[in-house]
Amino acid sequence: MSIQKEILQGAQACVKGAMEAELGFFAGYPITPSTEIAEILSTELTKEGKIFIQMEDEIASITAVIGASLAGQKAMTATSGPGFSLMQEGLGYACIVEAPLVLVNVQRGGPSTGLPTKVAQGDIMQSRWGTHGDHPMIVLSPDSVQELYELTIRAFNLAEQYRNPVIILTEETISHMREKVLIDTSKKPHLIKRAKPELRTGETYLPYGKLVDDVPIIGNIGDGYGTSITGLVHMENGFQSANFEVADRLIRRLNRKIENKIQDIFEIEVINPDAETMFISYGVASRTIKSLIYSGHDEIGLIRVKTLFPIDPEQIRKYALKAKKVIVSELNLGQYYYEMQRILPEKKVHLIEKIGGELIAPKEMLRRIEELND
Amino acid sequence: MIKGEKFFHPDRLPTIWCPGCGNGIILHAAMETLEELNVAQSDTICISGIGCSSRSATYTKFDEVHTLHGRAIPFATAIKLCRPDKKVIIFTGDGDSSAIGGNHLIHAARRNIDITVIVFNNNIYGMTGGQVSPLTPSLKKGTTARFGNFETPFDMVKLVEGAGATYVARTGTFYYKKMKQYMKKAFTRKGFSLIEVLSQCPIYFGRLNKNPDPYDMMLAQKDILISKQKAEQLSKEEIGNRLIMGELVENNDQLSYLERREQLLKEVRGS
Ligand code: SF4
Numbered sequence: 125m126s127i128q129k130e131i132l133q134g135a136q137a138c139v140k141g142a143m144e145a146e147l148g149f150f151a152g153y154p155i156t157p158s159t160e161i162a163e164i165l166s167t168e169l170t171k172e173g174k175i176f177i178q179m180e181d182e183i184a185s186i187t188a189v190i191g192a193s194l195a196g197q198k199a200m201t202a203t204s205g206p207g208f209s210l211m212q213e214g215l216g217y218a219c220i221v222e223a224p225l226v227l228v229n230v231q232r233g234g235p236s237t238g239l240p241t242k243v244a245q246g247d248i249m250q251s252r253w254g255t256h257g258d259h260p261m262i263v264l265s266p267d268s269v270q271e272l273y274e275l276t277i278r279a280f281n282l283a284e285q286y287r288n289p290v291i292i293l294t295e296e297t298i299s300h301m302r303e304k305v306l307i308d309t310s311k312k313p314h315l316i317k318r319a320k321p322e323l324r325t326g327e328t329y330l331p332y333g334k335l336v337d338d339v340p341i342i343g344n345i346g347d348g349y350g351t352s353i354t355g356l357v358h359m360e361n362g363f364q365s366a367n368f369e370v371a372d373r374l375i376r377r378l379n380r381k382i383e384n385k386i387q388d389i390f391e392i393e394v395i396n397p398d399a400e401t402m403f404i405s406y407g408v409a410s411r412t413i414k415s416l417i418y419s420g421h422d423e424i425g426l427i428r429v430k431t432l433f434p435i436d437p438e439q440i441r442k443y444a445l446k447a448k449k450v451i452v453s454e455l456n457l458g459q460y461y462y463e464m465q466r467i468l469p470e471k472k473v474h475l476i477e478k479i480g481g482e483l484i485a486p487k488e489m490l491r492r493i494e495e496l497n498d
Numbered sequence: 499m500i501k502g503e504k505f506f507h508p509d510r511l512p513t514i515w516c517p518g519c520g521n522g523i524i525l526h527a528a529m530e531t532l533e534e535l536n537v538a539q540s541d542t543i544c545i546s547g548i549g550c551s552s553r554s555a556t557y558t559k560f561d562e563v564h565t566l567h568g569r570a571i572p573f574a575t576a577i578k579l580c581r582p583d584k585k586v587i588i589f590t591g592d593g594d595s596s597a598i599g600g601n602h603l604i605h606a607a608r609r610n611i612d613i614t615v616i617v618f619n620n621n622i623y624g625m626t627g628g629q630v631s632p633l634t635p636s637l638k639k640g641t642t643a644r645f646g647n648f649e650t651p652f653d654m655v656k657l658v659e660g661a662g663a664t665y666v667a668r669t670g671t672f673y674y675k676k677m678k679q680y681m682k683k684a685f686t687r688k689g690f691s692l693i694e695v696l697s698q699c700p701i702y703f704g705r706l707n708k709n710p711d712p713y714d715m716m717l718a719q720k721d722i723l724i725s726k727q728k729a730e731q732l733s734k735e736e737i738g739n740r741l742i743m744g745e746l747v748e749n750n751d752q753l754s755y756l757e758r759r760e761q762l763l764k765e766v767r768g769s
Contacts, residue, residue: 180602184572188564355565
């Protein structure tokens with residue numbers, strides 16, 4: 125094994141992960157605090173003869189990314205705040221046509237233009253339910269520059285495997301901070317690529333007809349299979365239909381292809397699993413808890429959620445139910461807290477939150493634990 | 499088999515279009531032109547937005563993407579970049595291209611990206627039931643302008659010309675041969691091309707404006723459209739509200755997006 129040690133900014137690590145994952149196309153629009161990702165990629169992709177395009181807005185960015193994905197490229201965009209809101213239309217389209225893509229949302233303070241340069245975790249529910257209709261979504265949350273690198277590669281693999289958008293929900297702080305990153309240069313990371321149709325002679329091609337674990341094998345646009353793609357409810361041949369059975373079958377399958385694989389997709393890190401006070405946290409907010417634990421607070425434990433959605437309740441319940449006190453800590457007014465209340469109905473779940481663009485300092489966290497009343 | 503028919507999915511016909519609608523005429527002209535150009539099914543990609551005319555792509559046997567309302571152009575831009583060897587054609591309506599998709603349209607023209615946009619201009623939103631669009635002429639009626647449209651419409655040709663389009667033509671469903679002639683040129687050239695085809699929606703625009711007969715609507719194009727040559731002999735006042743038809747912009751000197759990108763890559767990466 126040969127480990128390369130580098131000091132990288134979060135945005136750089138994200139780009140490094142994307143390039144490792146064989147990113148072929150990036151479209152984006154400038155917005156604080158995610159712009160660095162586009163800036164770095166404009167150089168990196170061009171140097172490799174791959175495609176970078178700055179679009180006229182975020183709607184164009186996400187739809188260009190879907191177009192590139194349908195044409196067979198691994199494709200990505202990055203945005204923040206209001207830009208993420210604009211991309212919701214495209215996200216829903218990507219879900220229903222089953223276009224793999226990676227969207228990096230570097231969260232800033234909202235609502236609206238809000239706090240462009242400050243940290244926040246206010247987009248949790250928007251990343252899960254921002255686009256209309258019943259749809260599946262995979263949302264990853266890294267807690268360090270190292271993990272932003274790793275989860276970017278994983279995001280591409282999940283997108284390709286399940287033919288679904290994957291959102292990397294990071295924060296201003298992680299994307300802008302510089303940290304040590306260790307990269308194993310002795311081998312290439314394991315990469316997953318979507319399957320291509322293999323037709324037997326005489327076989328009719330149906331873009332949504334051949335399923336492996338509920339995931340269709342769709343020919344790339346431009347390969348000439350005669351692929352039909354539409355954001356309308358569609359039949360196996362890709363042509364629209366307003367038939368009840370067709371719609372019911374399609375929407376259920378879309379959701380099932382992710383739900384059935386929750387155990388593969390959902391990831392947590394658990395520290396001090398037997399602690400009396402168990403935190404549930406994610407992303408940059410979880411670093412406060414980690415720093416308390418590493419400075420000797422053994423009474424505190426942490427369930428750090430790396431996959432925010434889809435949630436596997438069993439993995440969280442296993443550790444949360446045996447703790448005396450369960451506290452969700454996040455940088456919003458309790459978005460993931462509601463989800464935890466939902467999956468832990470028999471438990472009182474506490475919330476320690478902060479908004480306004482600042483992190484919770486370890487000392488402040490200790491005081492706020494004290495202040496909680498059971 | 500009639501010309502162009504081989505590119506249609508027989509099992510998806512009949513179309514959803516109303517009798518007398520102009521959409522079928524334009525789509526058929528495009529398919530016929532592609533057959534005359536000896537295009538193989540695998541050489542072309544059709545992209546469309548949302549609306550009556552945007553259903554066009556879904557009836558063809560090409561690789562096709564029926565996208566979001568107004569968004570056909572960014573999809574097509576990306577697809578052309580990923581598949582530069584393919585012909586990329588967009589079928590779109592007046593509302594789809596000039597209202598919700600207007601921003602994408604002007605930027606595609608500015609980039610001179612190598613795609614062809616065919617605008618089915620029936621002056622109205624058909625799919626949603628007859629609302630006025632940015633191309634509805636002043637004083638004409640729609641279900642959202644019962645007393646007549648008091649806004650001023652875009653001149654689509656001037657709009658994209660100003661934005662940098664390198665080939666722009668305007669015609670109508672009445673002028674089938676001209677339509678095909680312009681399509682042939684657009685499909686075989688580099689850079690951004692747009693053809694605006696004045697079309698008829700007898701069901702909404704026709705009925706609401708007291709001219710519901712498709713044949714009469716097509717004949718009326720002879721009054722609405724005026725040739726470039728004729729227009730040159732008339733004063734502004736004499737032209738009035740009429741639209742000028744013909745090949746109105748043709749600039750073959752400007753490098754296309756793909757050609758410029760190719761150049762840049764050579765500079766950055768060496769041959
Ligand atoms: S509503 Fe108008 S545009 Fe739509 S299909 Fe009918 S006639 Fe054509």
